[in-house]
Amino acid sequence: MENIPIDSIWKRGFEDSDMIKVEEETRIETSTHTEKYLKKYIKLEQSRNGNYISSDLMKLVYDNYANDIEYRRKYNLAVSNSAACLAGLAFKQAISDNKVNHCIFVAGAYGSGKSFLIQSLYEKNKEELENCVVYEGSITSKAIDGKIETALENGIVPSFIVLNPTLELSMKNIKERAKRIGRDVRKEDCVFVYANIYNALKRIKEKYKDVSFVIYNKVSNIPTDLEVSTNVEDLNHGSYDEISKQYDEIIKKI
Numbered sequence: 001m002e003n004i005p006i007d008s009i010w011k012r013g014f015e016d017s018d019m020i021k022v023e024e025e026t027r028i029e030t031s032t033h034t035e036k037y038l039k040k041y042i043k044l045e046q047s048r049n050g051n052y053i054s055s056d057l058m059k060l061v062y063d064n065y066a067n068d069i070e071y072r073r074k075y076n077l078a079v080s081n082s083a084a085c086l087a088g089l090a091f092k093q094a095i096s097d098n099k100v101n102h103c104i105f106v107a108g109a110y111g112s113g114k115s116f117l118i119q120s121l122y123e124k125n126k127e128e129l130e131n132c133v134v135y136e137g138s139i140t141s142k143a144i145d146g147k148i149e150t151a152l153e154n155g156i157v158p159s160f161i162v163l164n165p166t167l168e169l170s171m172k173n174i175k176e177r178a179k180r181i182g183r184d185v186r187k188e189d190c191v192f193v194y195a196n197i198y199n200a201l202k203r204i205k206e207k208y209k210d211v212s213f214v215i216y217n218k219v220s221n222i223p224t225d226l227e228v229s230t231n232v233e234d235l236n237h238g239s240y241d242e243i244s245k246q247y248d249e250i251i252k253k254i
Helices: 017-032 034-043 055-061 063-067 069-095 114-124 143-153 167-181 187-207 240-253
Strands: 052-054 102-108 132-136 159-165 212-218 227-229
Touching: 017 034, 017 069, 034 055, 034 069, 052 055, 052 069, 052 114, 055 063, 055 069, 055 132, 063 069, 069 132, 069 143, 069 167, 102 114, 102 143, 102 187, 114 132, 114 159, 143 187, 159 167, 159 187, 167 187, 167 240, 187 212, 187 240
Parallel strands: 052 132, 102 132, 102 159, 159 212
Antiparallel strands: 212 227
16 A cells, blocks of 8 residues: 655644644654554544544554643644544545445534544444444535545445534533543634534535435533434524634633
8 A cells, every 4th residue: 555645744834843843753654654554543443443534533543642641732733634644545445345335424513522423323323334434524624525526436425414512512522622631622723613614514515416414403412402403504603703702702601
């Protein structure tokens, strides 16, 4: 298998010298030992033999990130692009398996409970998901188009599950997760998703007519509080500036 070209792992443009160093070391490692890291990923219990693909989970193939919570707190963003490239390649490999007959994309705001939902799906629907690829990731970038088209090229029409928590619930979950495992989210990233996910799903819906989707609206982490919807308008939370103001008001309360 060919290694991921290092130039395809784009740099975030950090100013902090430590972040620059870790990002570059991770880029070099990833582009030099691509197959090694993909094999490590398949061995992760949460990856379900490599059929559940997530760039956040992929970060655990890097030993320093997996074993040191302080490292995760400081260098989460420094390893994120390398992990995303590995996840993209892992998806291509998984979806090309002749046994795979279904693909589910799970998307949503930070702290919406995507990983928890996916692991629950696997526990409750083991047989149904045996030949299914589940990809957890952003739909706000047009990079998702390539994954949708890869699935379609392999004769698989994907479906989408979009988790849509209130902004306050998302922020509370992010804070709790940062304390527990060290993975935090910047304000600008949190607000960006809320401001753009509506147009992202609307665009996908218009471009790929056969792709189905369901939205899970959440006011709490209690499963019975989920409201299932197919109304894209549920994701329309307002402009970036409007959500940014809401974020500032909520952060004072929590």
